Amino acid sequence: MDHYFSEHNNNLKSNPKVIAFSVNNTPLKFKTDHGVFSKGSFDRGTNVLLDYLVVNDEVQSILDLGCGYGVIGIYLKKAYDREVVMVDINNRAVELSRENTTLNNVETTVIQSDGFANIDNKFDLIVFNPPIRAGKEVIYKLFEDSINYLTDYGEFTIVINKKHGANSAINKLMDIYGNAEIIGKNKGFHVVRCKKTID
Numbered sequence: 001m002d003h004y005f006s007e008h009n010n011n012l013k014s015n016p017k018v019i020a021f022s023v024n025n026t027p028l029k030f031k032t033d034h035g036v037f038s039k040g041s042f043d044r045g046t047n048v049l050l051d052y053l054v055v056n057d058e059v060q061s062i063l064d065l066g067c068g069y070g071v072i073g074i075y076l077k078k079a080y081d082r083e084v085v086m087v088d089i090n091n092r093a094v095e096l097s098r099e100n101t102t103l104n105n106v107e108t109t110v111i112q113s114d115g116f117a118n119i120d121n122k123f124d125l126i127v128f129n130p131p132i133r134a135g136k137e138v139i140y141k142l143f144e145d146s147i148n149y150l151t152d153y154g155e156f157t158i159v160i161n162k163k164h165g166a167n168s169a170i171n172k173l174m175d176i177y178g179n180a181e182i183i184g185k186n187k188g189f190h191v192v193r194c195k196k197t198i199d
Helices: 044-052 071-080 091-103 136-149 166-177
Strands: 017-023 026-032 061-065 083-088 109-112 123-128 150-161 181-186 189-195
Touching (some): 071 091, 150 166
């Protein structure tokens, strides 16, 4: 499954299909394909994340980090109508996110980027469902970088399963942000929110 986290996966066979589901009473449909995460169904961790995610009035700009085929970013655009940027290293995921933006009649910006490498802006909210199979070193580097791409008092919200190292991830986030609040738990998944505070 390493191809989820690599830039080029054009050699993978393509067999696109469209799936549909609702998130918090918001109907969505997505074109998916081989080589992207959770191609056949709505990912359980993302479901838990979106159940507990809080988007306050102060949040005007959102980054969907590691967007896959665009579920989080497109849902947040439809539900809250904020400025949404979606990024992924996977070129097929980026192409699908662009198509799915159109498919759901919303406007987002989709960028191919290895983490934050091609990101220039700062955001009020960064949302992240970490690619566990990419390994702790990759994920923790994204944790560390995230604080530099938040506005003052911006928030970084992730979902992670207890069996995939939620406790150690929370400790790492505490080291980076000085705070890490569990805002929801379900089926082993923890939704964790950190705030960029200003001394």
